[in-house]
Amino acid sequence: MKKLGIMFCLLISIVLVTAGCSKKKEQKPETNSEEVSSMETIEGVWNGSINIPNQPLPIILTFDKTSGKISIPAQGVSDYALATVTLNETELFFEMNIQNQRLTFDGKVEQDKISGTFTQQGQSFPFELTKGSPEEVAETGDVVQVAVENGKMDGLLEIPQGEGPFPLMVIIAGSGPTDRDGNSPALPGKNNSLKMIAEGLAAEGVASIRYDKRGIGVNISLAGKEEDLQFDHYIDDAAAWVHFAKNDPRFSEVGIIGHSEGSLIGMVAAEQADADTYISIAGAGRPIDQVLMEQLEAQLPANLLEESNTILDKLKQGEQVQTISPELQSLFRPSVQPYIISWLQYDPAEQLKKLQVPVLLVNGTRDIQVPVKDAELLHDVKKDTELLIVDNMNHILKESPEDREGNMATYGNPDLPLAQGLMDGIIEFLKVKVVSEN
Template sequence: MKKFGITFCLLISILLLIAGCSKKKEAMPETNAEEVSSLEEIEGVWNGSIQVPNQPLPIILTFEKTSGTISIPAQGLNDYALTSTTLNDTDIFLEMNIQGQRITFDGKVAQDSITGTFTQQGQSFPFELTKGSPEEVVETGDVVQVDVENGTMDGLLEMPQGEGPFPLMVIIAGSGPTDHDGNSQLLPGKNNSLKMIAEGLAAEGVASIRYDKRGIGKNMGLAGKEQDLRFNHYIDDAAAWVQFAKTDARFSKVGIIGHSEGSLIGMVAAEQAIADAFISIAGAGRPIDQVLMEQLDEQLPANLLEESNTILNALKQGEQVQTISPELQSLFRPSVQPYMISWLHYDPAEQLKKLQVPVLLVNGNRDIQVPVKDAELLHDAKKDAELLIVDKMNHILKESPEDREGNIATYGNPDLPLAHGLMDGIVGFLKDL
């Protein structure tokens, strides 16, 4: 387990470097292919992933007759030119040179699949591609927009049938590249959990707005520079959606549902925008440094664990750290430290105490990412909040088996319904407002 954690950090560190380059294409040197052969036989879009242990990284390769590009949605990398593309019969070799880093794909073509080895920084992982575009989710709802810092943000409005006005809930996704439907670009497949919540609410007469956070999906253009991002940006964006809905006569009351990291964002935004209700689903009950150290304890050796603790203590004091071990760069690189400092400012339990509106706290007893104890900590902080522990529910809001492997397998299965009792609990809470 610990070896995997370090390996994955190294891989993501390089991919984040690639993403950083992709945002300023005008400043990049020419990337004309050094070696090109005809790619006519494999022209088109190829979808697949790099098989990092327990954490496949989705990628998309697009080939034209004499050139190729790569997209890594999880890192915001779109159509980045490959430096070298060589196809010799069934042998294929692809190369990327990014700021002195050499990254290669060495594989075999067999009908509609390409398999082989991905290599970077001396480490190698299998990759597999299948011809064809990634599966698209059929979206429901109407596109709505709100003005936020640096531009305009898109969202999806899901309306019930019938005559309003209706109560409305703003749905906030979790951390990382998790989109408005609850799907993470770091994981293969889709679970559509937040999409299902929106549809379930609409069926019960409750409208909703769900959206990609800035820097994700439809709102990728709002990312800006990594060093300029703050946790408060996410809070202000959520508050903007609440204020947007409050001005619309179609809606009677406006509340927030925050999932995972979206819980903390939502509870602060609920106070800021004076929302009418707040629902936390799988939200942490402790400051992020405590949660992070608990997770790192399962992955890092003692020396890196101690360094992580030292870095976090400095960040909590508002002090940036310049010297960081290579294995920890993906977590604590200097450009992300201002964001972490702003995040560490918030204690979920203390923030929840400030809310003077009805609160529902939800967790699943098979959540392997945010345990039930976090919901209990939040409940201890606000005794008048309702507490709902959903039996057999995991982090992506589906029923799962007890074993870890079976639990994770549900993350990429959109056919699984939401866990029994989740929507009943949410709808019952909202009807009592």
């Protein structure tokens, strides 16, 4: 789990679902029903954010003729029904009720833009929406589908120019709402790191498939109920893509690249699906409870840190916890506990030992979320792996200054190239260890 993502969760839980606050409600603006415009003018998907200072909160609104729904990807909120939607000519008002709180949006519609004020418990922040879903972005490559639990999953296939068959790598994104390109709605801007990897592979004669995880982006329909999601679902999905590519005559060797949380997913899937090679980029070398506690130590007071440790101990034993402090609800809410329990069953070091294929372990010296020591730990438990440490590379695979503020600034800059040495190292490994040996 990403440190940055945890910080955002804690911030958002304070802003959106603060416990113990006043339940006094604001008055909804009065409207004349004869003056209410048709909702047809705003039907569709609107994408934007609540502009909390320094840390905007991405939101997605969907309106139909009579109602609306809101999604907050960073909080795991998907298609939450709005309590009220009122459109009076260009004046738009909508609200949501969550945990006995009333959150209101008072805005104005101007063609393909909605802007206004979000208010909760006397605190107000501007919000802005534009027409169109976040997935409506031009992409290169071909859309492919594979059958998975609860339906079909879409992926994006990048094929090199020339005649095949080509080696292919399945690229798995990191934790939370991170999409197939390596971008997250929990963070401002885009970095396009995984998209750049796919393009870099194609330029060197290696095909790739990258995909939004179930419940994310174009595969949001596969989400299901949060309490039903298991870590194994992600593993099975990744394995399905490996089987898909292995059965396609356009491809020869099929491997996996897993980034961050995708590293452990890919590690297990590579063994289950009999992949030909495996590459871990910025993957944890320890069980997630150890990584999480290390990250929380710098963010929580002693009482919440102790409670987090107690919760994780119980979850590791397969026991769910019902009583949780409000400040920790976003991280340990009951509906996400089954997923954490299933995640805790996997130790990256033990899983890596099972792989009998060429393995490359990659990390960067400026990664503030998963340090170099994790890659070194994995290398120590399996000495026949290749280890690539990229100077000045951070968690989103870009070159970064040493200071934390400068490092985080790269997370939203798609113009920055991948860190020097990353693609060279990956391509050399694939050509020597995979193509030449097969």
